[in-house]
Amino acid sequence: MFRKVLVANRGEIAVRVMRACEELNVGTVAIYSEADKDSGHVRYADEAYNVGPARAADSYLDHEAVIEAARKADADAIHPGYGFLAENAEFARKVEEAEGITWIGPSSDAMESLGEKTKARTIMDEADVPIVPGTTDPVTDPDVVREFGEEHGYPIAIKAEGGGGGRGMKVVEDESEVEDQFESAQREGEAYFGNDSVYLERYLERPRHIEVQIIADEHGNVRHLGERDCSLQRRHQKVIEEGPSPALSDELREQIGEAARRGVAAADYVNAGTVEFLVEEEPGRDGPLGPDANFYFLEVNTRIQVEHPVTEEITGVDIVKWQIRVAAGEELAFAQDDVDFDGHAMEFRINAENAAKNFQPASGGKLATYDPPGGVGVRVDDALRQGDGIVTDYDSMVAKLIVHAEDRDECIARSLRALREYEIEGVTTILPFHRLMLTDETFVDGRHTTKYLDEEIDRSRIEDAQAQWGPEESTAPEDEEVVEREFTVEVNGKRFEVNLEERGAVPLATGDGGADAGASRPEPAGGSSGGATAVEGDGERVDAEMQGTILSVEVEEGDEVAPGDVLVVLEAMKMENDIVASRGGTVSQVAVGEGESVDMGDTLVVIE
Structure with missing residues (x-):
């Protein structure tokens, strides 16, 4: 077993990994950026090392800085958690080649094969795992998209090879959109994954998102730990996950589980991972989806998942501990037939977002009150404590609430109780949204698909829930010097x-x-303090609705624009967001430039 593990991550997942290490009597090392110097994972670790400034590219994503921290700490293993470098094959290879340091995860070769979606599709196809009709080679010409549309019809999904969770994916509704969406997918793939290669898939209109947790060791053993249903999503980002799926029959879940085992075995995969599938929903179905339902391979996540606690609760298997044990060379101590599934579990992502404002992330704030729930069957994975400030440089997650019960009905009732108990003041979260969903007929009946939140739910109900159960909007005082x-x-x-x-x-x-x-202060959009662009004129000001980075400016001063025209492309929450004109007019001022960071409320463009 290892002596000391460096966790190359932050927040709740870093603390989750450290707790597993502690139970295995393994020392822990945290890394942190300047923005995270007071964060919970730094407090929890045995020791901690600064790896750079707030910008992730200069800290958490800096390969050499992370490995150097491991050397300074004399750590003999690195665990990447999820996100950041967790699926970066290049970084994994560097760790594998570093003397005296073990990579806790699948090999860099396996990550490379399964991380690039076209290679993964080829491997799965050869292992007789169903795949969505699409391309197995990268697409470099938009004409190929048009040819694919003629053969398979629209809509078409253009996906970045290195993408996931909706990042780097663009949907082409008809031929007129091919050029723009193709270039956008390439641009997003290059910006976030350093890879502008894209591939095509037939876009499924109403799928369920089903994923299978697997773990494999270097002795040839591959186990699956059942499925999770992650169909409740907004903009392809999961918000509630549960297991087992309320939509699958036992025959269908067995088919999907065995397909996942076949696929990872064919890839010579070792350590934990998740095989994701899309299952076609049957309109008006009566009862669970049967063994004849269509399911298709989507992707393999070569890391631990945010929602792994759901599986831990229904199987009793500590997945993170087994990640560490497998990396240390141990053999899995249980057979597939030994995996028992007990009851039902749900996970609720407690994000610092306002669901009533299209899940707009918080721009800052402190946890004036933070009192998580407890009781039978209730688990909270977090790193923040009362009085902590929200770090907005990375993601919006405050915590994860996981609830386990004997069956789904009891799980819903227990979850409602836990959500009512969860007290958070000082920061707006999506707790009211979660309470709404547990009384939503479509969700309670288990008939929601990945399109439900974006296209079907009555938005006014979310606004009413926020008004009823959310905190009063207030302006936080400026922090003292x-x-x-x-x-x-x-x-x-x-x-x-x-x-x-x-x-x-x-x-x-x-x-x-x-x-x-x-002492330092962040620079405003437009440059150093005092150098920000002054906004002039009395025209309509188009402001940033969230914190982010300007990817491109699509207009110039003097341009005529119509309602709906794209003015600026803003990256926020790892997604491209088109900022459009709400009315026609003439652009009188462009207040931002490409590459600049903006805060919520900053003026981007003025239209006269």
Whole structure:
């Protein structure tokens, strides 16, 4: 077994991995960016190392900085959690090649094969796993999309090879959209995954999203731990997951589970992973989907999933511990027939978002009150505590609430109780949305598909739930001045650099008369302090609805625009968002440029 594991992640998943290490009597190492220096995973770890500034590309995604931190800590293994570098085959290969450090996850070769969607489709097809009609080679010419549409019809999904969770995917409704959506998918793939290769699939109109948890060891054993139903999504991002699926018959779930085992075995896969499938819903079905229902391979996630606790609750298998044990060379201690499924579980992502405003993420705030629920069958995975500030540089997740019960009806009732108990003040979350869904007839009946939230639910019901159960909107006071002071101290012959924070203090004068070099403020859109673009004129101001980065500016001053024209493409929550004109007019000012960061409420364009 390992002596010390560095967790190359942050937040609740970092704490989750550290807890598993602690139970295995393994030491833990955290890494953190400047934005995360006071975060929960840093407090929890045995030791922690700064790997760079807030920008993820300069910290959590910096391969050399992460590996160097492992060397400094004398860690003999790295666990990537999910997100960031978890599915980066290049980083995994560097860890594999680093002397004395073990990668806790599938091999870089397996990650490369299954991470690139066209290779994965080929492997699954050869293993007799059903795949959605589509291409097995990368597509480089939009004419190929048109030819595919002529053969299979529209809509068509154009997907980035390195994408997932809806990132890098564009849907072509008809031939007129081919060129724009093709270029957008390539651009998003290059921006987020360093790979502009795309492939095509027939776009399923009303699917259910079913995924199978698998774990395999280096001794040839492959086990599946049942399925999770992740069909409740908004913009392809999951919000509630559950297991087992309320839509599958036992015969169908066995078919899907065995298909997952065949596929990963054919890929020589080792460690934990998830094989995702789309199952075609049958309109007006009476009872569960039978063994003749169509299901298709979607992708393999070569890492632990956000929703892995659902499977842990219904099987009793600690997936993270087995990730670590398998990486240490141990053999799985249970056969497939030993996997028993007990009851029903649901996971609720407690995101700092306002569901009534199209799940707009919070721009900041502090947890003035944070009191999670407890009781029989209730589990909370988190890293934040009361008084902590929300770090908005990465994702919006505050915590995960996982509820287990004897059956689905009891699970829903217990979940409602737990959600009512969950007290969060100071930050708007989607707790009211979750309470609504557990009284929603379509969800309670288990008839929701991946399109339900985006296309079918009455949005006014979400607004009513937020008004009834959400916090009152208030403007948080400005944080008091924080001054950082750096000192060098010596303990038992060893020198340490120490940073101290003092709140409300007057900055120390420096040799050049400036403020303490440790104190800094984020730059506004448009450049350094005082250099932001001034907004002029009395026209309509088109503002950013969320924090993000400007990917492209589609208009210039003097351009005539019509309602619905795209003005700016804003990246937020790992997705491209088209900012459009709500009325026609002339662009009198463009207040942002490509590559700039903007906060919610910043003016982007002025239209006269």
